[in-house]
Amino acid sequence: MYERLYRAFGPQGWWPGRTPLEISVGAILTQNTNWSNVARAIRTLKEARCLSFAALRAVQERRLARLIRPAGYFNMKARRLKHFIRYLDRCYAGSFRRMRRRPPQALREELLAVNGIGPETADSILLYALKKPVFVVDAYTRRVLSRHGLVGEDADYGRLQAVFTDHLPARAPLFNEFHALIVRLGKDYCKKSRPLCRGCPLENETKV
DNA sequence: GACCAGGCACATC
């Protein structure tokens, strides 16, 4: 599946963010939200000079919510960003470089303990911001795997993740590209409301 | 105007 997707779509150049902080902010803002809305919010944050650790720590939650408004759920997400910044401050003095020294499993537990960070957001930060070999599972992953009969519809996050980690070498660049390709596939061919994926690169790949 | 988008926490049973 990876080979076919890569041949069809080519490298996806993920994550669309420059610094580990920007990637982490994007991971929180994109929860249940279209990326184009997140991109607007991030642009606004940049224009307001508010996309640095120091600025995010200093900014009032109310003002932060106004800045990220296009991303939706802005009051909740402002609070979640503040929770994440507080964690980064207390545990690593705001340094992703320090954070990266710790093993992924320990980091994952810490992140999951932060209010507003669930499995997907934690794994996105681990993989895309910290380059740890952790596979990210999202709504597209679930849909693609279940429509191809590789997992049941009610499979939980860990079960979906295991499909990848049990059968692939644990390499961050591979996990990065594969997840990005699945999202691309989902956006182009595997929509929620369109169960048949005519012309999709995985057509006839597995029984559906 | 309905449906959808790269979730998560919390209440309730």
Added chain:
DNA sequence: GATGTGCATGGT
């Protein structure tokens, strides 16, 4: 432990 609900914008 399973299920339901609030959170909110912008594109199709």
